[in-house]
Amino acid sequence: MIEDLQERKAQARRVVRQLKKDYAGAECALNYETPFQLLIATILSAQCTDVRVNIVTKELFAKYPDADSMSRAPVKTLENLVKTTGFFRNKAKNIHAASRALADEFDGEVPKDLATLVALPGVGRKTANVVLGTAYGIPSGIVVDTHVGRLTKRLGLTDKGDAVQIERELMEVVPKKEWIDFSHRLIHHGRAVCAARKPKCEGCHFLKFCPQIGVV
DNA sequence: ATCCCGAGGG
DNA sequence: CCCTCTGGAT
The missing domain is CATH 1.10.340.30 (Hypothetical protein; domain 2)
Structure with a gap:
């Protein structure tokens, strides 16, 4: 993980910016009416x-x-x-x-x-x-599922394994107004590119600031 | 830490 | 076969 808090916030800003570029319209993938x-x-x-x-x-x-x-x-x-x-x-x-x-x-x-x-x-x-x-539309916290946990760890935003601890660290560095979209977009990226088993690092738009270059 | 549990990918 | 998929309760 990126140790310095200010540096970690800067990394979070890069991630949020890239997520907006690549997954602007990302929504919840579950079907529902109510x-x-x-x-x-x-x-x-x-x-x-x-x-x-x-x-x-x-x-x-x-x-x-x-x-x-x-x-x-x-x-x-x-x-x-x-x-x-x-x-x-x-x-x-x-x-x-x-x-x-x-x-x-x-x-x-x-x-x-x-x-x-x-x-x-x-x-x-x-x-x-x-x-x-x-x-x-109430940003009460940050959704931390298997994708969010894996990607935020790879991107250096946390080093915790427990979902509650990961959420706490993310809430420190991700602006509240971004919380809702942040998870949805990370999940889309996790499915499409940064998969658990065989991530498609070639051509990944996050590669330029990803600490995992040559690791994953 | 362990259990619950099916389907699909590699 | 082994791993992963928008976890939660004990």
Whole structure:
């Protein structure tokens, strides 16, 4: 990692600038129509590609578009609908319980604060930050998923392994108004270019300020 | 630290 | 076969 804070901020500015150039229109890749549906899709996205989540949610949301209907669905039915996303027993149980909590305690609406969201079953900081930022435009934190963790480490913005610690370090150097787009754009870059296994460093626009030259 | 878990790539 | 994919709960 880049040790000096000012230097790390400068690096963050370079990254943000390049992300804007290359991924200006980058949005959330999950399909949804309501904050509720984004919440469910994000829970399902754990250790699973967004493409597969979108395949599953098409049918899932057609049958159960809101918290009330999903809370009434048999868990077994939900298991079958989300099976191909992996962790299907946990995910089915969680989206059912979360839907019930939303229907019972929040009139089916998705809360707009981190603490309440994180209290929902199957919802951690990452999912809560996605919903707050993407559905409500509230920059409550920075979404740190597998892509954001990997890329910010390669770019020298952090050396931590824990998602919460990575988020804290990023919040120090990335301006708040950039938080929401920052993650989405990094994720796009992570998929298209800076992949985990075989990164396409040739032709990468971030190469000129990437500490990993000749390393990865 | 470990478990949950399926699909696709290499 | 092994690794990775928009993690969370215990």
